Amino acid sequence: MKLVVQVKLLPTVAQEVALAATLRACNEAGSWVSEVAVERDTYRNFDLRKHVYTEIKARWGLGAQAAQHVIKKTCDAYTTLRANLRTGKLGRPGSERHRRASQTPIGFRTSAAQPYDDRMLSWQVDARTVSIWTTSGRMKDVAFTGGPEQLATLALYRKGESDLLYRDGAWFLLATCEVPEAELNTEPVDFLGVDLGVVNVATTSDGEIMAGRRLNRLRERDLKLRAKLQRKGTKSARRRAQRRRRKEARRSRDVNHKIAKRIVAEAERTGRGIGLENLTGIRERVRLRKPQRAMVHSWAFAQLGEFIAYKARRTGVPVVYVDPAYTSRTCAECGHVDKANRVSQARFVCRSCGFVDHADRNGSRNIRARAQMLWRSGAPSTAPAIPERRVAGRGRHTTAGGVP
Structure with missing residues (x-):
């Protein structure tokens, strides 16, 4: 690798x-x-x-x-x-x-x-x-x-x-x-489901919530500052806006590295695999209100998934990608699917059995269950391609990567 x-x-x-x-x-x-x-x-x-x-x-x-x-x-x-x-x-x-x-x-x-x-x-x-x-x-x-x-x-x-x-x-x-790469663990004892989001960057099926409120506040502040600099339009303003963009990218990458490292370390310690949602094309599939667009489009969905995947490959932890459809509406206890189950962003209440849980934790438990089923059935997971972690640095068209 x-x-x-x-x-x-x-x-x-x-x-x-x-x-x-x-x-x-x-x-x-x-x-x-x-x-x-x-x-x-x-x-x-x-x-x-x-x-x-x-x-x-x-x-x-x-x-x-x-x-x-x-x-x-x-x-x-x-x-x-x-x-x-x-x-x-x-x-x-x-x-x-x-x-x-x-x-x-x-x-x-x-x-x-x-x-x-x-x-x-x-x-x-x-x-x-x-x-x-x-x-x-x-x-x-x-x-x-x-x-x-x-x-x-x-x-x-x-x-x-x-x-x-x-x-x-x-x-x-x-x-x-x-x-x-480490030898793959072909017999994981269980799976650690991971629900990726915007308000909470990642929530695991163990109940650990990695909140993103501070990151979102910084992102909103940076968005307003960038808009102000773009309106000004001077050379110095453009240079400053460029520096701000790079600073934002470094901050987001650092947060994603830390979260990915924590998730993979926990899965490796407990002998489990990792279940992730296949969020390829999420920006094209999801309809959003205007105030939500900047928040969703500025968060590196794919980057965190890539970091988890390549760190897992280094440690031999298997990663299974599941279909994300209805994971936020399905009850992790009885399996009842209903849009009304999601009472609010943070609260899940099943209309059938009355089960109450944090909405993101309930979603991560559904991801865990789907990952287990896929692994046991031997069906291939729809894993997005993991790009080579390489820096091209070619003119206007560049990619970036690194080692945490």
Whole structure:
């Protein structure tokens, strides 16, 4: 299983100048390669290399490996762009957004991530330094730091490319690691049902409620601040709004990591599996009032599910995905299904047997029961694909991941 470890570089002033010049040259070259690709209608790595490789080396002073990575990065960006256009993430065909995305050459920010392979970057994990290629030559003894878990994972499992990234005034290396998966527990004694929500981020069938009220208050505050900055419209306001968005994403990711770690640790400790709802397409299926839309659309439903899934794979805990239909309306005691059973957001009262419980806990118990039935019957669960936890860092189209 591939994970990404992020470490922070601690360069000297001279080293920072060299890194900045290198990143700028690579991304300027990438933007030029993108224009050539559109002009010649050539997006395959090998074919595009014939037209740009020599000039990249001569014009920007890049080495052979760096030039090849710039070309590959550009081709990967167009592969991602085409996929986003096909799936409608950049608007419907014919819309202004779709037309602009499909007709405008991709441009890379001067600080966009640049991939490095083992010929360009070598790690001295024990000394916590790296030797890295720059346009000014090979630069040795660049210090880095990270948490104990990150450093241990890096020392044991690092394999493949690493990305150099400049973000919010700091330098980072994002290293790909091949982490072995634990042997799957094929005989779980039971399942831990997990109900995902907005007011309560996660509720388990054991009755543990991981409340999200504080997170929602912060999210509402951030939403108002973003709207205020967007109305202002100045360059400084846009920069501040961008910093706020990244801060919100980090906060949400941190909360989701902690919740996922807690759930998986409990399942592993008790020898149980985990039952989750298959919430793929939840935003398209659910009709919401206008005040609820921002809250639901700003919460990372898929991210928490992905975190639980990949942490479970690392520890051998089985995960079963169940159909979420009517889990909030079904009585966990007698099985009676009625919309009126859900008295309020937090209260469940069965109209048939009179059973009373917290609504989310009742839902998590139904998820647990469905997970048990699926596992015992041997029926495959409809598990959404778990993306490789990798950072692409390619221009406008990026994905992110990390190790908690």
